[in-house]
Amino acid sequence: MTDGQAQLRSITSAALLVEFASGRGTPTPALLRGTGIREGDLLDATAEITLGQELALMRNVVAGVGDEPGMGLMAGLLCHPPSLGVLGFALMSCPTVRDAVRLALRYADLSFTVARHHLVVDGPDVSIVRDDSEVPREVRRFAVERDVAAIWTIQQDVLPMRPPITRVVVAFPPHAVYEMFGAMLGVEEVVFNAARSVVTGPADIQSLQLPQSNSATARFYEQQCADLMQRRRSRVGISGRVRQLLISRGGIADQSRIAAELDLSVRTLRRRLADEGTTFRELTTETIGMLAEELLITGLTVEQAAIRLGYASVSAFTSAFRAWKGQSPGVFARENRGRVSARVS
Known part of the structure; x- marks a missing residue:
């Protein structure tokens, strides 16, 4: 892999x-x-x-x-903004189409796509250009189809009008199903056998206001996207191994002990964590915060959670929890107790 x-x-x-x-x-x-x-x-x-x-x-x-043409298109029609989680809610609350597109590209790793995309503005046109170079050839057509249909479906849910896709360029041969699907989408032109896949629309659509726009809500969900990206990145590489060791010890372990278990010097551990954009302290704080949430969700009292996580006092635990979640552990417990907790893995 x-x-x-x-x-x-x-x-x-x-x-x-x-x-x-x-x-x-x-x-x-x-x-x-x-x-x-x-x-x-x-x-x-x-x-x-x-x-x-x-x-x-x-x-x-x-x-x-x-592997029939059109199968990926049908799969893409199942994709709607809520299915994208926090990214979907962030997109729906963006002020304009431009904001939504830039947000989607910035946090593409939180979306369904398995390829890379970038935005190109050329005079009256704006295009999303796709890079399939890292997508295995045997699933490339299916993946392109699914993403094109998903882009259209999500745009249809977010915009107060039919998505104005004027041109779709794809890197595979023509087929009747594409002509039919293009007509359904209202696409003016479909081009086949191209070097890469591109979806194009009018550039002036970028200034269109979205009907559910709310700047405060958009900022909130964008922060959630950023936090989720950071958490996922910290669970791979040496960061992921450190995190697993911290979890196994209830979040309580010093850096020298973790380094020894990884057969590294403390200095090397610090350098490798820095290469992955994090620190031992950040990982420890994140892990203890997640464990605290888990303990409260599963029914432990605030005092029991504080003791389990090694805090000298409930007030110290409460202060730390407020820093993580922006609310007291008591309020968090009342609002979340009994729901299915997120797996710490």
Whole structure:
């Protein structure tokens, strides 16, 4: 697995792929074979998988439903903003289309796409250009189709009008299903056998105000996106190994002990963590915060959670918890006790 394929992502996209393929007669066990994804994981909205696992699932989906043109388009129609989690809510609350597009590109790792995209503004046109170079060839067409249909579907949900896609360029041969789908989407022109895939619309659409825009809400959800990206990145590489060791010790361990268990010097550990954009202190704080949430959700009192996490007093624990969550542990416990907790993994 390449470094890129080790990237963590929500299981929601995989769950939608399984829903799509199982609805067309492919048994779920066959879809999950060789992916490392368990059937029960599909029901856990907090579960995370790697990009490599999703690509393995996509291979099974293509094998199960058949590698026919149009299959990815139908899969993409299942994608709606709420399915994107905090990114979806952030997109819906953006002030303008321009803000939403830039946000989507900035936090693309939180979306369903398995490729890279960038924005190009050229006079009266604005285009989203796709880079499929890291997408396995055997699933490339399916992936392009799904993402084009998902972009259209999400735009349709967010915009107060029919998404104005004027031109779609794709890197595969023509087929009647593409002409039909292009007509359904209202696309003026579809180009085939291109070097890369591009979706184009009028540049002036960028200034359009979104109907559910709310600047305060948008800032809140964008911060949630940034926090989620940081948490996912800290769970891979040496950061992930440190975090697992901290979790196994209830968040309580000094840096020298963790370094010794990793067969590293403290200096080397610090340098490698810095290379991944974090520090031992940040990982410790994050881990203790997540463990605190877990303990309160599962029913422990504030005092019990403070003792379990090694705090000298409830007030010290309360102060730290306020810094993590912006609310007291008592309020958090009342609002969240009894819900299914996020897995610390």
